[in-house]
Amino acid sequence: MTNLFGVAVNAWPAIPEIWLAACACLILMLDVYGGSKHRGLTATATMFALLIGVLLTAGFGMIVQRTLLFHGLYVADGLGTFLKLAGFVTMATAIFYSQDYLEQRAMGGGEYYVLCLTALLGVFVLISANSLLTVYLGIELLSLALYALVAFDRDSGIAAEAAIKYFVLGAIASGALLYGMSMLYGMTGTLDLDTLSAIVRRGPDGGLIIGIAFVVAAIAFKFGAAPFHMWVPDVYEGAPTSVTMFIATVSTLGSFALIARLLSHGLAGLPGYWTQMVAAVAVLSLLLGNVVAIAQSNLKRMLAYSAIANAGFVLLGFATGRNIGYQAALNFTIAYVLTTLAAFGMILVLSRSGFEHDEIADFKGLSSRDPLLAGLMLVLMFSTAGVPPFIGFWAKLWIIQALLASGLTWLGIFAVLISVVGAFYYLRVVWYMYFEAAVDQPAASRRPRMRLILLINTLAVALLGLLPNALLDICQRLFP
Amino acid sequence: MHPFSWLSVVIWLPVLGGIVTLALGDSRAQAARWAALVSSLLTLAACVPLYLGFTNGTADFQFIERVPWIPALHAQYYLGVDGISLPLILLTALMTVPVIIAGWSVVEKRPAQYYAAFLIMEGLMIGVFAALDSLLFYFFWEAMLIPMFIIIGIWGGKRRVYATLKFFLYTFLGSVLMLVALIYLYLKSGSYSIASMQQLPLSLNEQRWVFLAFLLAFAVKIPMWPVHTWLPDAHVEAPTGGSVILAAIMLKMGGYGLLRFSLPITPDASHELDWLMIALSLIAIVYIAFVALVQQDMKKLVAYSSIAHMGFVTIGAFLVFYILSATGSTRGAVMGLDGAMVQMISHGLISGALFLCIGVLYDRMHTREISAYGGVVNVMPKFAALAVLFALANSGLPGTSGFIGEFLVILASFKASFWFALLAATILVLGAAFNLWLIKRVIFGPVANDHVAALQDLNGREFLVLGVLALTVLLLGIWPAPLLNMMEASTQHLLQQLVTSKIAVGLR
Numbered sequence: 001m002t003n004l005f006g007v008a009v010n011a012w013p014a015i016p017e018i019w020l021a022a023c024a025c026l027i028l029m030l031d032v033y034g035g036s037k038h039r040g041l042t043a044t045a046t047m048f049a050l051l052i053g054v055l056l057t058a059g060f061g062m063i064v065q066r067t068l069l070f071h072g073l074y075v076a077d078g079l080g081t082f083l084k085l086a087g088f089v090t091m092a093t094a095i096f097y098s099q100d101y102l103e104q105r106a107m108g109g110g111e112y113y114v115l116c117l118t119a120l121l122g123v124f125v126l127i128s129a130n131s132l133l134t135v136y137l138g139i140e141l142l143s144l145a146l147y148a149l150v151a152f153d154r155d156s157g158i159a160a161e162a163a164i165k166y167f168v169l170g171a172i173a174s175g176a177l178l179y180g181m182s183m184l185y186g187m188t189g190t191l192d193l194d195t196l197s198a199i200v201r202r203g204p205d206g207g208l209i210i211g212i213a214f215v216v217a218a219i220a221f222k223f224g225a226a227p228f229h230m231w232v233p234d235v236y237e238g239a240p241t242s243v244t245m246f247i248a249t250v251s252t253l254g255s256f257a258l259i260a261r262l263l264s265h266g267l268a269g270l271p272g273y274w275t276q277m278v279a280a281v282a283v284l285s286l287l288l289g290n291v292v293a294i295a296q297s298n299l300k301r302m303l304a305y306s307a308i309a310n311a312g313f314v315l316l317g318f319a320t321g322r323n324i325g326y327q328a329a330l331n332f333t334i335a336y337v338l339t340t341l342a343a344f345g346m347i348l349v350l351s352r353s354g355f356e357h358d359e360i361a362d363f364k365g366l367s368s369r370d371p372l373l374a375g376l377m378l379v380l381m382f383s384t385a386g387v388p389p390f391i392g393f394w395a396k397l398w399i400i401q402a403l404l405a406s407g408l409t410w411l412g413i414f415a416v417l418i419s420v421v422g423a424f425y426y427l428r429v430v431w432y433m434y435f436e437a438a439v440d441q442p443a444a445s446r447r448p449r450m451r452l453i454l455l456i457n458t459l460a461v462a463l464l465g466l467l468p469n470a471l472l473d474i475c476q477r478l479f480p
Numbered sequence: 481m482h483p484f485s486w487l488s489v490v491i492w493l494p495v496l497g498g499i500v501t502l503a504l505g506d507s508r509a510q511a512a513r514w515a516a517l518v519s520s521l522l523t524l525a526a527c528v529p530l531y532l533g534f535t536n537g538t539a540d541f542q543f544i545e546r547v548p549w550i551p552a553l554h555a556q557y558y559l560g561v562d563g564i565s566l567p568l569i570l571l572t573a574l575m576t577v578p579v580i581i582a583g584w585s586v587v588e589k590r591p592a593q594y595y596a597a598f599l600i601m602e603g604l605m606i607g608v609f610a611a612l613d614s615l616l617f618y619f620f621w622e623a624m625l626i627p628m629f630i631i632i633g634i635w636g637g638k639r640r641v642y643a644t645l646k647f648f649l650y651t652f653l654g655s656v657l658m659l660v661a662l663i664y665l666y667l668k669s670g671s672y673s674i675a676s677m678q679q680l681p682l683s684l685n686e687q688r689w690v691f692l693a694f695l696l697a698f699a700v701k702i703p704m705w706p707v708h709t710w711l712p713d714a715h716v717e718a719p720t721g722g723s724v725i726l727a728a729i730m731l732k733m734g735g736y737g738l739l740r741f742s743l744p745i746t747p748d749a750s751h752e753l754d755w756l757m758i759a760l761s762l763i764a765i766v767y768i769a770f771v772a773l774v775q776q777d778m779k780k781l782v783a784y785s786s787i788a789h790m791g792f793v794t795i796g797a798f799l800v801f802y803i804l805s806a807t808g809s810t811r812g813a814v815m816g817l818d819g820a821m822v823q824m825i826s827h828g829l830i831s832g833a834l835f836l837c838i839g840v841l842y843d844r845m846h847t848r849e850i851s852a853y854g855g856v857v858n859v860m861p862k863f864a865a866l867a868v869l870f871a872l873a874n875s876g877l878p879g880t881s882g883f884i885g886e887f888l889v890i891l892a893s894f895k896a897s898f899w900f901a902l903l904a905a906t907i908l909v910l911g912a913a914f915n916l917w918l919i920k921r922v923i924f925g926p927v928a929n930d931h932v933a934a935l936q937d938l939n940g941r942e943f944l945v946l947g948v949l950a951l952t953v954l955l956l957g958i959w960p961a962p963l964l965n966m967m968e969a970s971t972q973h974l975l976q977q978l979v980t981s982k983i984a985v986g987l988r
Binding site: 367368371375378382387388389393397398400401404405409412413416417419420423424427430431434435467468469472473476 | 552633634
């Protein structure tokens with residue numbers, strides 16, 4: 001009994017995961033017994049679960065000191081706490097945006113929320129991973145939930161196609177990751193990332209490099225970075241918008257955790273070998289994402305290519321192989337998640353029953369139909385394009401500064417030049433909203449609560465642009 | 481120092497006014513108009529203490545405000561003015577008022593958004609001139625593109641989308657490399673403060689790269705030949721107010737950048753590459769003046785004449801080294817810099833006024849084709865008088881502010897080389913040619929057609945706006961001393977920075 005108690009006390013730092021796992025089970029039960037009788041019960045319960053999760057994490061799980069748990073499989077540190085808090089808040093906002101959309105499409109069943117919670121749990125496991133096994137566990141937990149979510153609209157052919165594509169490619173990527181990990185294990189004899197980091201410091205050898213190559217490929221797949229980006233456009237376009245939003249935001253936090261734990265921590269001893277691979281992937285992503293996005297007419301698909309390009313920016317931060325780069329990458333990820341969340345929220349708030357509002361042309365004349373939403377979208381688009389005074393500018397600025405400080409001047413110049421190309425397709429959305437005459441459309445429902453959250457979300461994008469220090473400061477402290 | 485932060489007031493007051501105007505919305509258009517007018521007038525009023533409290537005769541920055549902004553990046557909210565930036569701030573505040581008034585009964589489409597965009601832009605532009613932290617400078621510099629993009633895109637002419645995208649992407653492309661250069665300088669000096677960048681020793685090679693990165697940003701904004709092609713498009717498609725702000729203020733930001741960044745931060749590279757700048761400026765003056773001569777569209781003509789006149793700014797700024805090596809006279813070198821500055825202010829007033837004049841005609845006739853007009857003087861005598869005055873000022877008539885700037889620069893170029901002076905002075909002939917020919921075709925002669933015959937002369941609102949500008953142009957032309965005194969110490973100081981090599985010993 002004391003032993004069990006001891007385990008329970010020692011497991012305190014893992015409270016976010018424990019809470020999430022418990023909630024996922026409870027909410028599934030709740031939905032089975034009460035979901036059909038009370039509409040919205042499951043969604044409300046999920047929101048409460050996330051809210052309490054934030055409180056628990058902030059209250060008990062606020063670990064700043066690096067703590068190892070479960071025989072070193074699990075790590076709790078400041079970075080983990082921060083990312084988990086971000087995960088809770090992001091998912092709560094995402095659920096808030098999605099509720100109407102799901103109900104209008106009869107997808108409001110409790111499984112949706114349970115799958116989302118499971119995926120979030122996968123992200124958290126990734127965030128806390130300190131062993132190759134934990135990493136793999138997190139990835140699978142996240143991916144399997146996502147496959148199911150993409151296919152959630154079971155009558156939609158395009159969603160099913162996207163899910164199959166995602167699943168097959170994802171399975172290959174998982175295989176590659178496992179293969180790479182097995183090579184790392186074979187060469188070093190350890191699964192523990194701390195030990196791995198110490199061992200590889202002795203020097204590289206052939207097997208290790210091949211292992212790293214597979215691991216980098218799997219990370220690139222998870223990020224949706226070129227040349228492993230094939231699933232991104234189809235999944236973004238095919239999945240229900242609420243799921244796309246989930247993948248673009250919550251799952252991106254997971255991808256960040258993956259690369260932060262595996263490469264910048266686990267392989268910290270060998271930066272020269274993986275930074276070059278990461279840099280190559282980043283350059284390819286920036287090029288492909290920004291150029292191909294220009295040709296898109298569907299906003300979700302455009303945001304998919306924009307996600308590829310933005311993944312390129314995050315990876316550029318890691319390509320420096322230094323803490324300033326990781327800080328910049330974290331800052332960029334948070335900025336990206338915050339902005340993308342609102343951009344998808346915009347599509348959701350404008351959608352109606354039977355109408356997705358996801359073509360760029362659907363935004364024509366939005367500024368006369370709905371000046372407030374158009375104004376918010378303008379902020380979001382200029383922010384992603386990297387124009388001050390919005391958060392996206394600082395995100396890019398810091399990445400470029402990190403590149404220059406690491407002597408990667410040409411990468412920095414490439415990044416700013418390709419941003420100019422990228423600016424075009426964000427501007428096009430503004431152009432359609434402001435410069436084109438309105439197309440005849442029935443007015444969207446008012447949805448005042450959703451608008452309020454969207455307004456707050458966008459104000460955060462603008463305020464963190466005017467006063468960016470708070471976020472920059474946190475990022476600096478998390479990678480000291 | 482100064483107990484009250486007037487600079488912050490003139491930056492943020494118009495921005496706040498813009499937000500209020502936006503919040504009032506297009507449904508309460510009249511209220512929005514008044515809110516906009518009051519904000520712009522208050523901003524102008526807030527410039528009075530700046531003007532009165534400014535101490536001539538020192539190159540030190542005044543009205544300094546300095547608080548930490550982003551400690552993580554060592555960036556500060558650092559404002560201040562000297563004799564170079566204060567005149568430009570006054571010009572910005574002065575020119576926004578006519579823009580607001582000129583749109584009063586003309587802008588029907590989304591009026592609140594129109595005024596809000598101009599007010600927000602006013603604040604951001606003043607921010608550009610007042611920022612002493614280069615990151616803050618870049619922040620304002622780029623943010624300003626957003627309202628201008630919107631202004632041209634919504635209220636512009638037929639090809640407005642093409643024009644505004646070209647404008648945005650062109651200037652964005654120019655600016656991003658400047659950002660890289662600023663980051664590089666920050667990493668070397670450990671601070672984004674412009675002063676610390678100006679003091680930073682740099683090898684010649686570094687200076688060359690930094691200079692070229694800056695040049696791209698500023699050359700696009702000025703615009704210098706051959707990166708000027710966005711300007712005629714943007715001008716032609718922009719609404720009247722947009723053209724006024726573009727010509728009067730935005731182009732000056734490029735010239736200001738050269739004086740504040742390029743010359744003092746990279747003096748040796750400026751010295752080495754001054755032939756390039758002078759050559760580009762002379763091409764702009766001579767070639768673009770010829771291009772202006774053949775334009776059929778009034779706005780395009782004035783747009784090209786702006787490019788030619790901005791050539792005077794760049795040549796004035798970069799003659800320094802030639803003058804010093806030819807005569808050794810610092811007096812002459814300062815004359816070039818002074819000429820560049822006066823030319824910026826004067827061109828801001830004159831080109832703004834000319835675009836307002838074209839706007840007056842356009843509002844009545846809805847065409848800018850020169851051939852659609854003729855004999856306007858017969859039906860619009862008041863307008864004709866003012867328009868002729870501005871056109872003559874634009875061609876450098878003595879007694880107007882246009883004369884002072886051009887005269888100083890031509891005088892300075894004589895000290896550098898006879899040939900420079902000869903080429904630069906062609907603007908006196910060509911400028912007179914295209915301006916007078918424009919006047920002849922549009923204003924004078926018999927009434928060309930029934931549309932012209934039906935024209936109404938200036939109403940009180942228009943007369944007030946153009947009249948005040950005309951008085952300012954004359955005042956500066958007859959009595960430029962206040963302006964020259966204000967900037968004298970700063971241009972002297974700039975010259976000191978220019979002649980002090982930054983190549984640290986052993987770095988060459």
